[in-house]
Amino acid sequence: MFNRLKEIPLGETSANASSSGGTGSATNSIDGGMDTIECSGGDAGFAWRLIAGVGFPVTESLSLFTRYAYRVLSDQSFVIDFGDFLIVTDENPYSHAVVFGARVSF
Numbered sequence: 001m002f003n004r005l006k007e008i009p010l011g012e013t014s015a016n017a018s019s020s021g022g023t024g025s026a027t028n029s030i031d032g033g034m035d036t037i038e039c040s041g042g043d044a045g046f047a048w049r050l051i052a053g054v055g056f057p058v059t060e061s062l063s064l065f066t067r068y069a070y071r072v073l074s075d076q077s078f079v080i081d082f083g084d085f086l087i088v089t090d091e092n093p094y095s096h097a098v099v100f101g102a103r104v105s106f
Helices: none
Strands: 002-009 016-034 037-057 062-073 078-081 086-089 094-104
Touching: 002 037, 016 062
Parallel strands: none
Antiparallel strands: 002 016, 016 037, 037 062, 037 078, 062 094, 078 086
16 A cells, blocks of 8 residues: 655644555455354455544654554455355445554654
């Protein structure tokens, strides 16, 4: 996935905001189920994501950050086997993620 990140200083503080967007290709697979319902499949296709976050410096070489990411995998399909019939889903799986981390500069 190719991403572009932009950091923006927040006023007179040393904190910064960041925003990012990306596109690329992704693969996804599912294998599992419960009782008589089986889910399986895998596919590859176009993917994109958006990211927003903030960072706060602790020292000159250490900063703490948090980011939120929203990712969509387009053109994915999966098969759900109900025993008597199959359903093929063409929905685009998506995910939400919140990340907390530390950045060390050299």
